[in-house]
Amino acid sequence: MSNLPLPVEQPGHRELGVTDAENSIANIEVAGLSQGQIVRKRFFRHKGALFAMIALTFIVVLAFSSVGFQFGSWKTGGWWQYTWNVAVDIENGGRPTLSLFPFAVGNHPFGQDEVGRDIFAVVMRGTQQSLMIMVIVGAIATMIGTVVGAISGYYRGWTDSVLMRFTDIIITIPVIVIGAVLGRRFGIAGAPVLAVILGLVLWTGMARLVRGEFLSLREREFVDAARVAGARDRRIIFRHILPNAIGVIIVNATLLMAAAILIETGLSFLGYGVKAPDTSLGKIISENQVAFATRPWLFWWPGVFIISIALCINFIGDGLRDAFDPRQRRMPTDRNLAKARRANAGGKPPTVPADGGDLDRASVEVSARGAGFQGGGTGARGFYSDKPRDEDRPAPKRDS
């Protein structure tokens, strides 16, 4: 996972062969809309992201409604007949009862393990844990990273040096290593504690990105204007600079969450993550990998859920990146161009290209889209400093 910002077109850059007609079609889409509206519009246009959003919502609802939620002694029931920690009689040799033709769910759609626990309930509980860890890690790491990055980018000088050297120290230790060491000590305390710990070590990439963003934004005219108008540092940071850096932050928060899922499952697989009697997706796989030849369903279903969650988050992150990229523009199809030209000749304003046509040029964004969606990369910066910058340095590779 590399954190190096990806090269994208510089502002003012024009795509080769983009004519004025194409520009006018592209610009008319954003005329008279607020920033939020533009972002929302662009996000919903990204079919993959939209689909991922729906799929993720479905997974969340399914996981939390089916077996209920347990936090300490507080517990809610779900609509599913079994729970993850109670073994029942083995039916059908433990094989999954889910079938598509004819469609039937049966008593144990994902099968049972050797002691008779219902794998659907176990997987749902694991999904809950993974989702919860993902959200907590995302929130904590984003918060710390943003604060550290903002302070060090805004104040520069020795504050910056101290904070960035501290970041360097943390970044030198591979995430999986420090996660394992801390997880061994605190993993027994349960998934939320593990999540907090992961959040405490995963913020470094975010801090560097935010710092870079602040370093460039603080030199802009609107910051000078705010300062001249008498705004204090706090106000400048929170009201003037932060909203301009929010795109980078949100996009990287999603990528961080996707990385968090994989790291948590990896740690649980190694035995340093979520501990018994509770369960997590990585732990289910770890426990059952030797049984793959005899009971493959113990192995397939948790894997499918890990991949679905990570894939959804990655797609949403990609959609957000596109949505927040102000330079990004849609390439009209040849047909729409011709239509616009005809309309112009007739004295009418150019029409907005119709949505649709998934793989033709109409739905293709002109930007380094999707590039660097991996863990914390951002498409927001080029390589035009006069020396290598700290924020150009990527985080250590993902656990692999």
Added chain:
Amino acid sequence: MATFVVRRLIASIFILLAATYLMYILTALSGDPLEDLRTSTAPNKQQLIEARTQLLHLDVPPYLRYFIWLGDLVGITGKGFWLGVTVQNQPVTVLLSQAAGSTLQLVVVANLTAIVLGLVIGITTALRQYSGYDYGVTFLSFLFFSLPIFWVAVLLKQYIAIGFNDFLDSPQIPIWIIPILAVISGLIWMSIIPRKGIQRVITFAVAAVATAGILFYMDASDWFSTPHIGIVGIVVTTLGIAFGVTAISTGLKKRRALYASLAVAALGIGLYYPFMYGLSYMLDLWTWIGLGVVTVGVSFAIGWFMGGNDRKPVARTAAITGFLVGAIISVDRFMLVWSQYANSGRIKGRPIATIGSATPGLEGSLWVHGVDFFTHLLLPTIALILISFATYTRYSRASLLEVMNQDYIRTARAKGLTERTVVVRHAFRNALIPIATIVAFDIGGIIGGAVITERVFGWTGMGQLFQNGLDHVDPNPVMAFFLVTGGLAIFFNLIADLVYAGLDPRIRVS
């Protein structure tokens, strides 16, 4: 430049010191190192506890014990470079040197393959932007990026290793699968090669027919039991290599380069039989590598003498051709021992290994050990490639796309340069600048990242050293592991900065 390096080095040493301190404390506090003894029922329990306390200085609190470890490390205590002992009283220095070899093999091979493959695929997708191929690779890289490696590893073990080994019992591709594979191959080639209309159909047909032909030949000649390239295959591939390398490196218009490459290819074909059935039996690892160097040198010389006025590019082309021709002939030589390897007593007809880094007690020549090495590396390498595939393809794609949109590329096109010159000489070189830095960073992080991979594939490497140490709450092996990974990360960070400055004249380090 020198001051920059020195300053960075000094800063790096302090960062490493702080990171090791943090790591030591965290590891030491991660549990109770005497736990197994406390719960044991041995009669001399008290003695054992005291012995271990003595051995590992457990009577000193961790924040001071670190300095004992550090003193041993830098040699103040007179033991030289000493990393302490483990709970079982084994010297960590010895363990580390054993573990590092196996891990380095894994990560170097896997990551080199991943980098080359990722770069090639990323660059081709950038050149074919918005094609079906591009979309396919984009989707796949999203998917691979979301895969947990331990999950992939189990699937690979089941379907690649066990499946392929089962397949080898009766190595025949069923007839009905061949047309399906042929159509798939045709579709892939059609989406990669940019043609329109009837030419696309021709591309598809040629690719599909060629695939089907090769598969039929494999079935007919029992290829999977006795794999080979053979003299015909060698002639075809070496000529293909000669033309291909020339086309990319200098362009086919440059006749001298083409003739030099063809001469190298002809030399390779001429030496094929003497090498396969004579010389190769006398080689060991180092003479084989030396022979490779000689091959490249001779090829370079051929290019140099045939180069005329423009020696350098011709010699370069000939040298690359020579390297590839030598490689393909070596591959054929490895294939020659395949059946011997697969049917040997240690392997028993199940060649693809799922665990470990080498077959214990295997005897044989360089070539047999080479095949053994490949079969053990195959699965972890595939797994690591799948995981890093996304990073490298997306990054090289974005980097090349960015460069291709620059004004100087338009200028190059405008002055009438061929597309090859524009892409290879003007675009590719500049796109390599950011890629080189990311590769340097990644190399720094790979050993630390391979813990899970090693665990699933049962390699006794650095990951195991780390895990064993952590399980016994024993900081010494953990710190040895961390010294290597952290040191490498910091060292390659520095290298990345220097590479960056060296490649891009706009950057000044100061």
